[in-house]
Amino acid sequence: MTSLSASLVRGALSSPFKRAGRPDATLPPGRLTRPAAPVAPGPLAAYGRICGFAESGPLPLTYPHVLAFPLTMRLMTGRAFPLPVLGLVHTWIEITPHRAVRPTEPVELAVYADGLAAHRRGTEVTMVTEARVDGELVWESRSGYLSRHATTDAAASPRSAPDAVGDLPAVAEWRLPGDLGRRYGAVSGDRNPIHLHPLTARLFGFPRAIAHGMWTVARCLAEAGHGAEIRSVRAEFRAPVLLPATVTYAADAAGGSFVLRGAKGRVHLAGAVTR
DSSP, rough: OOHHHHHHHHHHGGGGGOTTOOOOOOOOSSSSSEEEEEOOHHHHHHHHHTTTOOOOSSTTTTTTHHHHHHHHHHHHSSTOOOSHHHHEEEEEEEEEEEOOOOOSSEEEEEEEEEEEEEEEEEEEOOOOOOEEEEEEEEEEEEEEEEOOOOOOOOOSOOOOOOOOOOOOOEEEEEEETTHHHHHHHHHHHOHHHHHHHHHHHHHHTTTTTTOOOHHHHHHHHHTTTTOOOHHHHHHOOSSOOOOSSEEEEOTTTTTEEEEEEEEOOOOOEEEEEEE
8 A cells, every 4th residue: 555655646736748639649668567465355355345245255357457556657657657647537448357365375476568549538548467476367457547638539439348238127226425425435445536526526517426347347246246257248338437426337237338327327337248
């Protein structure tokens, strides 16, 4: 957490000097790694509680992303990273678990940046995270992060989750408190100002603090009770969840497609699970 706090301070200081959308922008080469280490039971339990996962069993499907977040932040706040980290919005994620990971297994982590792409609202970077146990690749993910800025490029995001909006039946309704962003930030370490308080969120164009995208997808997967049979998950964060909020989780009978809807049926998250 000390390393993560240092990255957050560095990101706050360096962001004003970085300009998204430069045509000559390049990404830092190589990858950042963390040697194999056991999973701390206290933070894992706190994460499980706020996301709704079971107290026992393998690591939650989304947890390696949280474990690797300090590495991700260190890379994105480094001098060679071209985008300002403050205000970055998580736009999509693809998760591929190669096998279930037990909490007692020491996990080695690696993170690297894989590409920049034009987005209709700015510039999007793809970040890759890998988790290994004894050299075996057990989990990996690809994520898109958007730096919003004025652009004349009308191209859509280069990657899209399945269109699962349809008429999926409602399964559960959740009332999300106004401090959810602060509570999840304390557990995950993701203290991006857009999640913490209405005043800091307004600095980046949001009328109120917004929920973390990774909380929404984790909560949906926890509600579905998805386990080791999953081969992949794809999700697109389509609209921010302004806190506080009441949202509805909907899914098909087979549990493949799912959405998170807000007021008037607005889709915040759309995704699909492959078994």
